Amino acid sequence: MSEELARNVRRYRRARGYSQEELAHRSGLSVGPVRRIEQGQDGFRMETLHSIARALGVKTSDLMAPGPPEPVKLDDPNSQNLRELRIALTPAIGLAPAGSPVGDEPDLHRLRRMTHDNSVLYFGDTYTSIAAELPGLIKAANDAVTYYDSGEQRTEALVLRSQALNVVGRYLTQIRQFDLAHVAARSAIEDARGAGDDLVAASGVGGMCWLLIRTQRFDEAEDIAVTTMDVVEPKIMGATPDQYATWGGLAMEAAAAAMRNNRPEEAVALRRAAGTAARAVGKGHRNYLRHWSRFGPVTAAMKELEDHMIVGDARSVIRKSRDEEALQEKHWKRLGGPSTNDGHRYRLDLARALVRTGDPTAAMEELTHLDEAAPEWFCHQASAAITFEEIAKKRRTLTADMRRVGTRLGVFA
Template structure:
């Protein structure tokens, strides 16, 4: 089976490019390309492959081949979530495992009470309360189906967030299997598409999102806010997968339709009060800036960031923090290192348990550290927060 380096070398030769010419055309360093073709580079970042795909006139998916990025969380993260993974991946519980038989009303109350922990990125607390709650929800049987789906959706989202990809796949598959209607299923599929994107499985993400966008497309004159939100999110996933796979036309078409759904809504709207399904003009504006970031257009990222609507219902912390990472990355690209540090510090203040799980933040911080002669206490603190290796 050919490797990523084999495919890069074959396409480079076909394009009559030397390694140095490919480096200049792509913005990827000569040393990275040399190591990649020699098989010494390890697993390349998705962004590296996207940059190489442009001058090689191919797609990111082709360069990637069958590779899907593993979660590879650090040891502390693996240990923290061991009990949650056990509850999701282990054998089904029995009534004998519970101190007393759970009730649907009781589990519903508990799920409602802990939902702010998810929206507030309170990962340490969730690692403690989730395992017994997942087992109790499993014991409810068919009458507890709806609350179990909700808990599995939240748990699957959390597992994607912390790169526990196998557990995420199981949780989301079970949630989709138990979904009672199309909109409930769409909420699960939205996170499944995000999981596929984080794994680098761009073709699978795009195909799943396209299928659901087609199925969910409403008649605009009669569309409910819930229908518009579900359709809009499916379109955003189509756009995200397409732009990463060097299909800018498809990405822009999907984003334009998502914007139409957002305009029809007129504001940020959370389907069923679910923070994971918050959609509207602000969310679309942030995703447009994210696309520009993926395309390495830092000036456009900053321009679009200035146009992100303020006020009203806020997007999820995950989407807002990701937007701030895109802004920080653009500032680094433009050598505004102080402004980049300000954005990273803002994220760290607001979501200190979210930031360490973001490899993008680690990459940004690594470039800041490499470009600064002296490290301020704030930069050192942020480097520790994102778990930047000492030798970077």
């Protein structure tokens, strides 16, 4: 993407009549990053690209175009670590007719429990355990769908497989196995649609949106989230917490995509919609199967803070973390606290804001806490590595704890 990005940035800059120095100033950057991007160098941060897009008045996606593929590392450990999951998710097929289902009738109650338990492991950031369990979960779900060819049990089996694949897709997205994650997310949506369950399908769309955001496909993420919101929009009277939570979760995904794509007005409107759904829920609502996680006032407030970090407004993050009721832990018993994952991500945003407002010590305390509380989740967070590097630049020497955290994040690898 480097050559195409360089060409696009240069073209838009010249069309605006900006010098590299003026573009850097309008972007809130030094001139160095602008020059390196236009020279086709790699290693820039997405937030740098967001800043340049805002200064040029274009969407971030307008600056990005596909380039030639990079060489694949021969020693990629995930090619073997995920072998069983890859086989379960993408089985080989040939021209021979599919065999008839064999064995005992599937236990759908057990399959539902397996899916729920894996969801709890995922949202609890227990990745080692879930990695070992997912191949068996996929096989059990496939067996159930194969066994039942019609009727209510067929519908239930499809819903259960959709929910299982949604968990699989989210896990793979978290560990950056994006192509495999897309297979799981797409299949999850198709199964739920086949079962005629729009709410479960919408939950799958939420997982797909997150995957698209993480792979910089912002236009598509916003589009499918908004169009799905239209399908599952709760009625004014009689809507269930599941309906509000699913609709509000989609609004948050759409807002995240819009803000990253330099569409702040759309993002604000979508955040407002998420806030409306959160107030309708009243207290944090949890349903790990039908809905993606927990949703409520606390979750909506935490996700909105991400928008401030995207535009580089670290001071607003600090101020809101201190002033907004929903972000005060003492109010969480009444409002319903966040999921473990959302709570950790909030503290990661707070760490980034702290180091950028001149408090690297407090920022390091947040990173150390996250490393101790959720090491399996923490090591996959690119923004944690960026924050650590910013902290390290402000220190002459690193403590043993800092070196341990840096090693966990791959900074010293």
